[in-house]
Amino acid sequence: MKLVVQVKLLPSPEQAAALEATLRACNRAAEHVSQTAFASGVMDRNGLQKLVYTDIKASFGLSAQPAVRVVKKVVDAYRTLAASLRAGRLGRPSSKRYRKAVGSAVSFRPEAAQPFDDRCLSWQTDARTVSIWTVDGRMRGIRYTGCADQLKTLAEYRKGESDLVRRGGKWFLIATCEIPEPEVFEPVDWIGVDRGIANLATTSDGTNYQGRRLNRYRRWQARKRAELQARCTRSATRRLARHAKKEQRHAAHVNHRISKEIVSVAQRTGRGIAVEQLDGIRERVRLRRDQRGTLSSWPFHQLGQHLAYKARRAGVPFLAVDAAYTSQRCPRCGHTGRANRPTRDRFSCRRCGLAGPADHVAGVNVRDRARSAWVFVTMPVPSPA
Structure with missing residues (x-):
């Protein structure tokens, strides 16, 4: 079975600046690829890569493998959108939300997560460091930390891509782990x-x-949300986003x-x-x-x-x-x-x-x-x- 393990990166200021520049460059390239895919109607990986591969390498400073990862990221985003439309998660075709989704290209935030494969990112689990490609060159020896169980799972079962994420000014790597499933036993009851x-x-x-404490916490969050929404300021909007994420983490x-x-x-x-x-x-x-x-x-x-x-x-x-x-x-x-x-x-x-x-x-x-x-x-x- 597949599980994800999240570890926190501890980069130096120079390394953090390189990671931020890389994330922004990849997402600018993804935005360009998405606009091209929407305009041309080409959504398959091979066809889209032929259209944009040379352009995004020259225009956004990406090397070969990160450019391929950007194209795949855009293709996966359109596949996810198509699946959501088929499942009805965006409403009926006549709804405003549905028409907005199909009427414009998929957009990417400047600091949206970026996937890296083993050619772009390597793990040194014994030293608890990673080496990652950036637009400023290969950054080696970036330290990471996490809880003991997660670090053990990461060292034994990591396989496939890892996502670079920036959240709240902090850096994280989310790695995919393939864990063997034990045989299901015959239940006595x-x-x-x-x-x-x-x-x-x-x-x-x-x-x-009991859900009494969680419901009380949600009601408190709802009151704070109403107060912030009444202010109608940018600061209030940022705080609303932080409160929403905090509430989600608490429920999880x-x-x-x-x-x-x-x-x-x-x-x-x-x-x-x-x-x-x-x-x-x-x-x-x-x-x-x-x-x-x-x-x-x-x-x-x-x-x-x-x-x-x-x-x-x-x-x-x-x-x-x-x-x-x-x-x-x-x-x-x-x-x-x-x-x-x-x-x-x-x-x-x-x-x-x-x-x-x-x-x-x-x-x-x-x-x-x-x-x-x-x-x-x-x-x-x-x-x-």
């Missing part, structure tokens, strides 16, 4: 995970990961912590992990105006992704099951009805009287569905007569 807003995750074991940290704990419990007890299939939930539900912001900022998808990749890395079975009526179905007698959930937090079966926290009951239903689904998945296919 399942841990059902119900994802929610008030409670970010509730397992069938009864473990509850919470999801990492929750998923890590659930996967470790599953691995220790020999069980699999089952979650609800929540794709398209934002389009299906209809909420009051004051609830829309809460739903749109609900990080359930990220939590599911973290659970999935951490489970793969640990060899833990992972399933996504049907989410229909998991909070309204009684796991004991099977009775399903809206009246079984008189309040958001409480479940009380109208037929057999089973009562308990609604999110816990939903987690138990997810676990039961995973048991049935796994039997079907592992059932041997009968041989043809």
Whole structure:
């Protein structure tokens, strides 16, 4: 499986100036290549490279391999845009956002990330330094640092391109690592995970990961965002961007912590992990105006992704099951009805009287569905007569 490892660069002032000049030159070249691709309609890598290769080497001071990386970066950007259009992530073809996306060339920020392959960037993992091509020549001995686990993964499994990123005045390298996947074991049972807003995750074991602190933090961020938006200044706009990134990092940290704990419990007890299939939930539900912001900022998808990749890395079975009526179905007698959930937090079966926290009951239903689904998945296919 592929993972990315981020390390922080510690360049000297001279090295940092060379890195900044390189990043800006590559993105100016990418902007030129994007305009050429949009005007000519040539979006394939070989055809576009024939059109612009000589020009960007002469005009932007790029050597051969960085010029090739710039062309590939532009081609990948247009492929990503096409995939987003097909998936409907930019709305319908008649929407303003869709028309704006297809009506102009893809643009690149002056300090957008730039990929480097092993010809442009080499790692000295023992010395914790890198050697990287720049417009001012090859810069050698640039130190980097990171946490011990990431540095170990980087030294053992790094493979492919690395992205040079500047964020908040600091320099980072994001490297791709190919980690071997352990064989998935046969689970003795399942841990059902119900994802929610008030409670970010509730397992069938009864473990509850409350979202109260995260929601309170988001409300505080929303108030600060409204205050900054009312100022309408450039400084306020920059601060808004910093606040948004900080909020995203905080939510990602919470999801990492929750998923890590659930996967470790599953691995220790020999069980699999089952979650609800929540794709398209934002389009299906209809909420009051004051609830829309809460739903749109609900990080359930990220939590599911973290659970999935951490489970793969640990060899833990992972399933996504049907989410229909998991909070309204009684796991004991099977009775399903809206009246079984008189309040958001409480479940009380109208037929057999089973009562308990609604999110816990939903987690138990997810676990039961995973048991049935796994039997079907592992059932041997009968041989043809």
